[in-house]
Amino acid sequence: MTSFSQAAVVLAQQGGEDVVGTGEAIAFWVLGPLALAGGLGMIFVRNAVHSALWLVVSMLSFGVLYIVQSAPFLGFTQIIVYTGAVMMLFLFVLMMAGRDSADSMVEVLRGQRLLAALFGIGFATLLVGALARSLVNVQAQVPPDPYDPARGGGAGGLGRLVFTDFLFAFELTAALLIVAALAGIVLAYRDRREGPKRSQRDLVEARFRGEYKRRSPQPGPGVFATGNSVATPALLPDGSIAPESLSELIESTNTARLIAEQDRVLGSQAEHDDSRALLAGEDEQGSEQEGERK
Amino acid sequence: MPQQFLAQGEQLQVPAIDFAAVLPILIVFGAASIGVLLEAFLPKHQRWSSQIALSLTGIVGAGIALAAYISDAPEGGITTFMAQGATTGAIAVDTPALFLWGTLLALGLASLLMIGDRSLEPGGAFISQAGLQSGGLQTREQANVTGMQTEIFPLTLFALGGMMTFVAANDLLTMFIALEVLSLPLYLMAGLARRRRLLSQEAAVKYFLLGAFASAFFLYGVALLYGYAGSVKLAEIAAATAGSSASDTLLYAGIGLVVVGLLFKGSVGPFHTWTPDVYQGAPTPVTGFMAACTKVAAFGGMLRVLTVAFEPASWEWEVPLWLIAVISMAIGAIFGLTQRDLKRMIAYSSIAHAGFLVVGAMTLTEDGLSSTLFYLLAYGFTTIAVFGVISLVRDANGEATDLSSWAGLAKRSPLVAGVFTFLLLALAGIPLTSGFIGKFAVFSAALADGNAALVVIALVASAVAAFFYLRVVVLMYFSEPAAEGPAVTVPGAFTTAAITLGTAATLVLGIVPAFALNWASAGGFVP
Amino acid sequence: MPDDIAASGGLDAYLPLVMLLALSFGFAVFSVAIAPLVGPKRFNKAKSEPYECGIEPSPQPVAGGGRIPVKFYLTGMLFILFDIEMVFLYPYAVAADAVGMFGFIAVTIFIVAITIPYVYEWARGGLEWD
Numbered sequence: 001m002t003s004f005s006q007a008a009v010v011l012a013q014q015g016g017e018d019v020v021g022t023g024e025a026i027a028f029w030v031l032g033p034l035a036l037a038g039g040l041g042m043i044f045v046r047n048a049v050h051s052a053l054w055l056v057v058s059m060l061s062f063g064v065l066y067i068v069q070s071a072p073f074l075g076f077t078q079i080i081v082y083t084g085a086v087m088m089l090f091l092f093v094l095m096m097a098g099r100d101s102a103d104s105m106v107e108v109l110r111g112q113r114l115l116a117a118l119f120g121i122g123f124a125t126l127l128v129g130a131l132a133r134s135l136v137n138v139q140a141q142v143p144p145d146p147y148d149p150a151r152g153g154g155a156g157g158l159g160r161l162v163f164t165d166f167l168f169a170f171e172l173t174a175a176l177l178i179v180a181a182l183a184g185i186v187l188a189y190r191d192r193r194e195g196p197k198r199s200q201r202d203l204v205e206a207r208f209r210g211e212y213k214r215r216s217p218q219p220g221p222g223v224f225a226t227g228n229s230v231a232t233p234a235l236l237p238d239g240s241i242a243p244e245s246l247s248e249l250i251e252s253t254n255t256a257r258l259i260a261e262q263d264r265v266l267g268s269q270a271e272h273d274d275s276r277a278l279l280a281g282e283d284e285q286g287s288e289q290e291g292e293r294k
Numbered sequence: 295m296p297q298q299f300l301a302q303g304e305q306l307q308v309p310a311i312d313f314a315a316v317l318p319i320l321i322v323f324g325a326a327s328i329g330v331l332l333e334a335f336l337p338k339h340q341r342w343s344s345q346i347a348l349s350l351t352g353i354v355g356a357g358i359a360l361a362a363y364i365s366d367a368p369e370g371g372i373t374t375f376m377a378q379g380a381t382t383g384a385i386a387v388d389t390p391a392l393f394l395w396g397t398l399l400a401l402g403l404a405s406l407l408m409i410g411d412r413s414l415e416p417g418g419a420f421i422s423q424a425g426l427q428s429g430g431l432q433t434r435e436q437a438n439v440t441g442m443q444t445e446i447f448p449l450t451l452f453a454l455g456g457m458m459t460f461v462a463a464n465d466l467l468t469m470f471i472a473l474e475v476l477s478l479p480l481y482l483m484a485g486l487a488r489r490r491r492l493l494s495q496e497a498a499v500k501y502f503l504l505g506a507f508a509s510a511f512f513l514y515g516v517a518l519l520y521g522y523a524g525s526v527k528l529a530e531i532a533a534a535t536a537g538s539s540a541s542d543t544l545l546y547a548g549i550g551l552v553v554v555g556l557l558f559k560g561s562v563g564p565f566h567t568w569t570p571d572v573y574q575g576a577p578t579p580v581t582g583f584m585a586a587c588t589k590v591a592a593f594g595g596m597l598r599v600l601t602v603a604f605e606p607a608s609w610e611w612e613v614p615l616w617l618i619a620v621i622s623m624a625i626g627a628i629f630g631l632t633q634r635d636l637k638r639m640i641a642y643s644s645i646a647h648a649g650f651l652v653v654g655a656m657t658l659t660e661d662g663l664s665s666t667l668f669y670l671l672a673y674g675f676t677t678i679a680v681f682g683v684i685s686l687v688r689d690a691n692g693e694a695t696d697l698s699s700w701a702g703l704a705k706r707s708p709l710v711a712g713v714f715t716f717l718l719l720a721l722a723g724i725p726l727t728s729g730f731i732g733k734f735a736v737f738s739a740a741l742a743d744g745n746a747a748l749v750v751i752a753l754v755a756s757a758v759a760a761f762f763y764l765r766v767v768v769l770m771y772f773s774e775p776a777a778e779g780p781a782v783t784v785p786g787a788f789t790t791a792a793i794t795l796g797t798a799a800t801l802v803l804g805i806v807p808a809f810a811l812n813w814a815s816a817g818g819f820v821p
Numbered sequence: 822m823p824d825d826i827a828a829s830g831g832l833d834a835y836l837p838l839v840m841l842l843a844l845s846f847g848f849a850v851f852s853v854a855i856a857p858l859v860g861p862k863r864f865n866k867a868k869s870e871p872y873e874c875g876i877e878p879s880p881q882p883v884a885g886g887g888r889i890p891v892k893f894y895l896t897g898m899l900f901i902l903f904d905i906e907m908v909f910l911y912p913y914a915v916a917a918d919a920v921g922m923f924g925f926i927a928v929t930i931f932i933v934a935i936t937i938p939y940v941y942e943w944a945r946g947g948l949e950w951d
Contacts, residue, residue, distance in 0.1 A: 306921070327934060333941055334940050
């Protein structure tokens with residue numbers, strides 16, 4: 001039950017079984033590699049979204065590790081804020097840049113990646129080596145009791161610190177959040193030039209003045225008319241199929257196959273009742289639209 | 295279990311807060327918050343004027359509150375926001391803090407005047423809508439739309455408030471949050487230039503990414519120091535250094551990482567790579583604000599950390615900082631020689647100056663402290679005025695920062711060339727300017743501390759750097775102006791005031807520096 | 822009861838949570854595994870769409886490489902804002918009786934300050950969708 005999991009491991013290896021409980025050791029040896037795998041996965045996966053998801057694995061493992069280390073509030077905050085909110089923002093940014101957009105893998109500066117890797121690994125080795133050595137002789141502290149704020153544990157103890165020692169830092173955080181939100185809005189928000197928003201009434205009038213292609217809404221699919229699938233087309237009063245109710249995506253459905261078969265049997269120039277014919281030629285549809293505008 | 299949560303009957307005492315002492319910070323943050331609300335509710339055409347009025351009132355008000363507090367400030371300084379039973383508070387209000395607050399407010403005022411200027415460019419130096427994609431037709435349209443993103447004013451005030459907190463923060467946690475509060479607005483402001491949008495956005499992204507890295511370094515260092523000392527308070531870290539059983543590796547790694555974070559903000563030595571690009575790409579008033587105020591804040595914070603927290607371990611960090619100072623001076627002086635762009639040249643000059651400032655910051659004597667404070671004051675005013683003058687020389691594409699377009703400027707506008715020459719001489723450290731006094735004070739303090747080798751190197755670097763300042767002077771006076779060269783715009787009241795303030799301060803601090811030096815040496819950091 | 826928790830390092834309290842996690846994980850695995858085994862396999866294009874509810878998923882503009890609009894980001898930003906506010910409110914709530922009136926004032930200042938950018942975004946129309 002030390003504050004540092006690394007120290008816990010070291011102590012456990014030295015036979016300090018009384019310091020680290022079995023459950024904690026198991027939790028560490030499960031979550032530690034998982035967190036590490038998450039970090040490595042984040043770096044080495046090509047797809048940016050997958051990379052973000054690997055990061056989630058890492059962060060969740062940390063969250064649980066914190067809980068195991070008697071810091072339940074920190075653990076849940078990690079999960080709520082980082083894996084929840086911050087990762088969501090990450091994904092928004094990735095989606096904004098385009099899910100499929102990838103960095104070009106061409107090195108602009110020659111040898112940059114090699115040098116970066118060398119320095120990175122060197123720095124990590126230095127830190128890990130030095131810290132691992134220094135943490136061996138760290139005194140294992142009695143962990144704060146998460147159920148007793150007066151003894152410094154949990155959210156209550158944090159609350160006491162926030163409102164005494166770190167009161168100014170706490171209020172300063174509000175300034176930080178104001179700046180963050182303001183900056184986000186300044187960068188992302190565009191003024192709409194068109195003037196005031198059109199109301200429902202304006203839109204209806206615009207429809208009947210002919211600003212839009214059709215006056216009524218698009219027909220929905222014929223769900224519940226003959227079946228319960230979206231693939232079912234809606235029927236016009238004369239029993240023909242309403243073309244606009246057909247999804248572009250449903251060509252493999254029975255209806256679409258049927259129409260295709262009809263076309264094949266009757267020949268492409270055949271005038272059939274089927275309103276799908278309206279879709280056959282772009283010109284035809286275009287002229288119809290023009291007629292509607294007049 | 296529930297009864298345990300309710301079992302704590304005792305009340306915590308309210309932390310001791312000296313409102314009069316922190317009133318300047320509170321006023322600046324209050325004005326910034328009101329500024330955001332003004333943005334929300336005022337129609338577009340009223341925003342600029344009311345924001346200007348509000349920001350100027352805020353800064354001047356904070357200055358008055360500061361002056362009122364200084365007039366009967368307790369001897370030796372105090373710390374406030376002190377929890378019951380603690381020995382130090384979160385904010386230290388001592389002579390260096392008050393001096394730096396005064397410096398920051400004065401420099402902030404000058405920067406704000408330049409940021410608010412609309413005479414040089416119709417609508418100001420900032421884009422009217424940052425959300426549009428650069429390079430598009432709309433952006434080109436935007437260059438001609440008068441009106442700017444007036445959020446820049448509250449953002450400036452937030453940055454200023456963050457800087458003021460940063461130099462007074464007495465624990466590393468408060469310091470970190472202040473660091474973020476001062477950095478975030480700057481990242482954004484760097485990307486709001488009206489012209490050369492891509493360059494400006496590149497600057498913002500670079501500054502943001504590298505700055506985030508530096509913040510991470512700082513935070514990691516804070517964590518290690520907490521692991522070492524069991525506290526983030528500067529005084530307790532110093533106490534732990536004197537007698538802690540924890541491994542010193544934590545301390546050294548912590549000091550290293552924290553100092554790297556600070557050096558980045560001060561654009562020192564090998565951590566400078568963002569500086570030229572950001573100085574060049576950011577709108578010139580923002581560059582001035584960044585160059586002057588951020589440097590003051592970064593070195594103010596560094597002075598406090600090195601003196602209050604790390605002094606007992608000084609024999610450990612002296613050699614690395616010595617090297618960093620040399621590297622910074624060398625990079626600034628040598629790369630400055632090769633620059634063709636004036637803003638980039640001043641950026642490298644600022645890197646060289648950062649090296650000189652490190653020389654002062656690592657001299658942990660009374661003279662070292664006061665001379666570094668004076669250097670910051672002097673350098674800040676000169677830099678703001680330099681960027682003010684740079685924003686005057688314009689051609690059809692905006693500012694003409696290429697060195698060749700400054701050829702023969704003295705024939706077109708003797709006054710501007712004269713002022714610029716004076717400022718460059720101040721940067722070079724020629725006598726009768728504040729730059730000379732600053733350098734003299736810092737170098738003699740370092741010499742007295744037994745750092746003769748470093749002083750010699752610094753003198754050589756100054757001489758090399760003087761060469762590229764003089765090159766510009768020669769270019770302005772002894773070259774023929776190009777036929778279609780840039781014109782010198784007659785500035786409006788705001789920019790004129792800012793340049794006058796900076797130039798006058800450079801002159802006054804160069805001739806009668808005693809009052810500022812006396813104030814700077816009136817007292818040290820509160821323990 | 823509290824003594825038991827203290828003796829076990831406080832982690833026994835999480836046993837139900839772990840069991841719930843195991844249960845939900847098991848259920849997810851079971852559902853995914855059993856569906857192809859027992860379900861009928863009749864595919865069409867519509868069934869492989871994200872929603873099978875009659876609404877065609879509006880395709881992302883091809884010009885931008887299938888990007889989502891930046892508007893989502895503004896909403897996300899506000900979400901983070903209130904998320905962090907909540908993280909601070911929770912410790913306050915637990916320590917409320919100890920920090921008393923003074924804590925209440927401090928947290929009120931914090932909340933009012935946090936509300937400022939929200940008001941700004943609202944007044945500027947950042948919350949209107951189209």
